[in-house]
Amino acid sequence: MYLWPGSQLVIDCRRWMELPKWSQGIDTTCVLCKAGPESRNHLFFECSYTGQVWEHIAKGILCNSFTNTWPEIMEILTDSTREKKSLFCIRYAFQAVLYAVWRERNKLRHGDKLLPLPVLKWMIDKGIRNRITLMCRQGVKGMEGFMQYWFSTRM
Numbered sequence: 001m002y003l004w005p006g007s008q009l010v011i012d013c014r015r016w017m018e019l020p021k022w023s024q025g026i027d028t029t030c031v032l033c034k035a036g037p038e039s040r041n042h043l044f045f046e047c048s049y050t051g052q053v054w055e056h057i058a059k060g061i062l063c064n065s066f067t068n069t070w071p072e073i074m075e076i077l078t079d080s081t082r083e084k085k086s087l088f089c090i091r092y093a094f095q096a097v098l099y100a101v102w103r104e105r106n107k108l109r110h111g112d113k114l115l116p117l118p119v120l121k122w123m124i125d126k127g128i129r130n131r132i133t134l135m136c137r138q139g140v141k142g143m144e145g146f147m148q149y150w151f152s153t154r155m
């Protein structure tokens with residue numbers, strides 16, 4: 001599923017889902033919280049670790065419609081009736097968090113240490129801000145509006 005063509009963060013979710021052993025019936029425990037099965041729904045974002053990251057990034061955009069369950073997030077991401085700025089930001093946020101969570105998960109699997117939650121939240125926030133600012137500077141049409149919206153959703 002391509003959410004944002006032209007972005008380096010564009011991720012083909014189908015490919016992602018093939019990487020873990022979920023489909024082969026191999027039992028794996030989530031390395032991030034060590035308290036749940038490492039399923040797609042758990043990792044994105046029912047997990048106590050990733051759920052907090054997602055909430056930090058997405059709550060200001062989704063407000064009352066905030067959810068951490070995959071099917072509901074998919075509904076939001078594909079809802080073309082949603083306001084354009086809101087849709088752009090939530091898709092962007094989703095990809096950034098997905099990417100960061102996946103990186104942390106892989107790091108842990110290779111024996112690295114987990115980043116403390118506040119650090120990861122800050123890094124994702126900063127990454128998105130930098131990218132939007134860059135697109136603004138490059139004169140991408142309509143980016144100022146997106147940037148203002150993004151900052152207005154930061155809590």
Ligand SMILES: [Zn+2]
Binds near residue numbers: 030034035043047
């Ligand atoms: Zn977990």
